[in-house]
Structure formats: structure tokens, C-alpha cells
Amino acid sequence: xxxIYLNNAATxxxxxxEVPQAVFDFMTRAGANAARxxxxxxxLKSLDIVFTARARAAKLFGGYAKANAKYVTxxxxxxxxxxIVLRGFLKPGxxxxxxxxxxxxxxxxxxxxxxQGVLVDVLQCSLRGYLPSKSLSEALLEKxxxxxxxxxxNVCGSVQPIEEAAEICARRGVPLVVDCAQTxxxxxxxVQELGIAALCFTGHKGLFGPQxxxxxxxxxxxxxxxxxxxxxxxxxxxxxxxxPTLMPDKFEAGTPNLPAIAGLDAAxxxxxxxxxxxxxxxxxxxxxxxxxxxxxxxGMRLLGAAGDGTPRLPVYAFNVDGMDxxxxxxxxxxxxxxxxxxxxHCSPLAHRTLGTFPEGALRLSPGYFNTEEEIDYxxxxxxxxxxxxx
Ligand SMILES: Cc1ncc(COP(=O)(O)O)c(C=O)c1O
Numbered sequence: 001x002x003x004i005y006l007n008n009a010a011t012x013x014x015x016x017x018e019v020p021q022a023v024f025d026f027m028t029r030a031g032a033n034a035a036r037x038x039x040x041x042x043x044l045k046s047l048d049i050v051f052t053a054r055a056r057a058a059k060l061f062g063g064y065a066k067a068n069a070k071y072v073t074x075x076x077x078x079x080x081x082x083x084i085v086l087r088g089f090l091k092p093g094x095x096x097x098x099x100x101x102x103x104x105x106x107x108x109x110x111x112x113x114x115x116q117g118v119l120v121d122v123l124q125c126s127l128r129g130y131l132p133s134k135s136l137s138e139a140l141l142e143k144x145x146x147x148x149x150x151x152x153x154n155v156c157g158s159v160q161p162i163e164e165a166a167e168i169c170a171r172r173g174v175p176l177v178v179d180c181a182q183t184x185x186x187x188x189x190x191v192q193e194l195g196i197a198a199l200c201f202t203g204h205k206g207l208f209g210p211q212x213x214x215x216x217x218x219x220x221x222x223x224x225x226x227x228x229x230x231x232x233x234x235x236x237x238x239x240x241x242x243x244p245t246l247m248p249d250k251f252e253a254g255t256p257n258l259p260a261i262a263g264l265d266a267a268x269x270x271x272x273x274x275x276x277x278x279x280x281x282x283x284x285x286x287x288x289x290x291x292x293x294x295x296x297x298x299g300m301r302l303l304g305a306a307g308d309g310t311p312r313l314p315v316y317a318f319n320v321d322g323m324d325x326x327x328x329x330x331x332x333x334x335x336x337x338x339x340x341x342x343x344x345h346c347s348p349l350a351h352r353t354l355g356t357f358p359e360g361a362l363r364l365s366p367g368y369f370n371t372e373e374e375i376d377y378x379x380x381x382x383x384x385x386x387x388x389x390x
Contacts, residue, residue: 001337004374008367009154009182009315010341011204011211015267022266023210023259030262033255035235049262050074054248056268060207060276061184061199061217063191070247071223074256077214078181078202079105084216084251085177085198086110086148088226092117094145097136097174099160100353101125101153104346106179110148125353129158129304136165140172146197147174151189152182155350155363156304157287157315159183166194175222181205182313185271186280197222206279207271209264212257223247230254279368286366286375287314293379294318294364297386303354303361317345317354317361320386325362328385336381340364 005013030045037043054072058065065071075081086109090096096113098106100122114120123135136147147169152159162178169176175197180189185206191199196219203213224245231243232253244250271279291307291314294300299321305312319325329342343360344351351357366375 002377004336004338004370004378006364006366006370006374006378007339007341008370009205009345009363009365012206012208012367014369015208015210015263016270018266018270019208019210019263023263026259026262031258033235034258036233036255046258049258049265050256053261053265053268056265056272057201057215058217060268060271061180061189061191061201062193063196063199063217064220065191065217071218071220073216073218073248073251074261075214075216075251076212076257077204078179078200079214081198081200081202081214081216082106082148082177082179083109084229085200085226086113086146087229088251089146089175089222090118093119095119095121095143096146096148097121097123097139097144098147099123099125099131099149101129101131101155101158101160101350102148102150102347103154103179103181103350104348105181106148106150107349122349125158127353127355128310129153129156129350129354130310131160131165133161133164137168140168140174144172144174146177148177148179150179150181151187152180152313152315153304153347153350154182154315155317155345155347155361156354157182157312158304159187159311159313161311162189163194166196170195175219182315185276186283186313188276191217191219195219198226203260203264203267207264207267209267210260212260213264216251218247220247223250226251228253274368282368283314283366286370286372287312287316289372289375290314290316290364290366290379293375294382297379297383299323299386303356315363315365317356317363319356319359319361320382323386323389325360328362328382331385332378332381335385336377338378338381 032042203209234249
């Protein structure tokens, strides 16, 4: 049977060959800890990989980190990044504003903080998954300590007006935290230009790195205002019993996932060579083809924006009248070898917004390594399953 991977919004696959090669090389030929040795050649090589990965991430996302890569914190994923920022900054009595299109990696920490006395306001997005233009400026008329929002929905691909949001937040002096899990490596973002307080990214989606990688690009002043989420050994200032406040050590206690960081470094190098514009163009083309094909299927209910030029990424979720999305996903996988993702996509709030809670939807997310032929085959396969039922 064929094997077609259309779940790139969950994690990109395959990775460029250089990525597993770098992980393998690190584990077989390098393998020393970072900043926790005798400064041997192997120790320095490990440190060098971490420095390079940091610098490449800074180059991609811009900002203060470009001049000084210590303002890049390397984490395990964007969930980890968001937890560092939200729990490190928000205290009881503060007010946080977010949107109704967030992933649980934003919603769950906020709900927990709400239990501890943080005020949380969720701005309602439209039925197509967009934040209405006036709602943020109106919300910020009230005293607000932080805005946190996703750049793009992992359910329906809606891209939020992040430039406008950044401008509104800057005017009010409110720190803006952005979850760029779906846009990192696809849409250009410059943290400093936009005045973002903290950009939280994940390494295993559009950056093509291994799972277990991610990070934060900080505004230095905002980093100072956040407490570390975990404390412990950093390989630095070992005579002190308290966590260093110097960056990047402040937020990086414990041995990092070095093999994965080596892979992330190779992925970022591949990304630089390939170019995010070329990647985005190819994915957009595949997405448009998929969208057209899906819309030609009888009983199709596609979520989000379609065919009207509204900013979106190729993350398509849908239901077909009278069909269960979980069953459809299983049939596509078992009978046609197509991998998709049904259900709620860790985003119950977004599905409530789109009117698909609790049943969820079936999501197809093409990636750079898919082909037009695979998209056509997928549309044909869904049509067959739908027609068989009629
Ligand atoms: C918008 C968004 N935020 C957060 C996450 C969580 O990513 P990770 O599991 O890498 O932390 C995802 C992953 O699906 C996502 O799409």
C-alpha cells in the first residue's frame, strides 16, 4: 500500500536527511555534555553546536537575539516555552488576554494560573477562526499585563493579524507573547521589528528539527521580568546555590537535549539554504490544490477561510455530512495509506469557536515533501469513501 503523510501540522515528516544524520553524528562521534566538562575538544564541540543552533534561531526570528544569541532560550517544545513565559511572568491579580483559537499549550497554563488568581480574558474569534480587528484594542482599554496569542491556528490554518496586534500592544505598553508553532519556518517574523516580548517556537514542525526541541526569542527587558520555571545546574556559577540570572542560563537548568539540538541546528541550516519563501510557496500551492479538491466533494464542510484570499496556511480541517471524522481517518489510513489527524487537535476552544466541538474534524496538513499527485490521490480517496457511503 502507498504511504502518504498529511499530518505536518502535528510534526513535519520526513525530515531533511541532514537532520537524522546530525543526531547520529552527535551520538556516535561527539556526545559530550555542554559546559560540564574539562573544556576538551569534545566538550567544546558540544557547546559549539548549542551556540550555533541558538544563533541560527536568532537569525531566523530576528530581534535582539540576532545581536546577542543569549536571548534565545532552547527548550523541549513550544509548550515548554509557553509555560516558561506564562508561569514566569503572570502573578495573582494580573490580567492576561488571549484568543479563542488557542492550542491547549496556551489554554491549560492560563486556566491553572486563573485558579491561582490571574484574570484571564478570552477574546472571541470569528466562525472562520480570525480575531476581529477591534476586539484587541477594545480589550486593552482595561488594564492588561500580558497578551498571548497564536500566530496561526493548528485547526483551520487561520493566520492572525500579528502585525496589527503587535502595534496595538506596543501602543498600550502591553507585552505580547506569540505562539508561532505553525508559522515558524513558513512566515517571516522579526521579533524586534514587531516589538514582541517573547516569541515561542517549536523545533519539530516548520523548522524540520527533531521532536523535543523548541525555544523562546526574548526581548531582554521582558526576560528580566520573568522568573525561571525550573532551577538547577547550568554548568556556570557552580559556587552559587541560587539560579543564575544571566542569560541564557537563567531559563536553561539541566542538561539540554543535545542530540536533538544538533538535529535542530542541521535543520535550521537546511532551512537557510532552502529558504522559507520557497517552502511557503510550495506548501501554498499544494494547499490550494487540496482545498479545490476537497470543495468538490459532496457534503464537504471545510472549516475556516476558503478561496477568498484571507491569510491562511495549508492546514485544512473538515467534516463530511453524515460521516464520523475518526472513522474517515481510520479508513483513509487502513484502505489508502493516508495519514491525517481527526478529533480536537489539542484545541477544544478553537473547535468551540469553529462550531465543531465536541466531534472535532478531520485535518489534512500537506508539507514541503508532498507532491501534487499525492494531493490528487488523497482527494480521490476521500471521494471514493464518501461515494461508497451514499
Ligand atoms: C498552535 C500550536 N501551539 C502549540 C502546539 C504545541 O506544540 P508542541 O507539542 O511542540 O509543544 C502546537 C502543536 O500542535 C500548535 O499547533
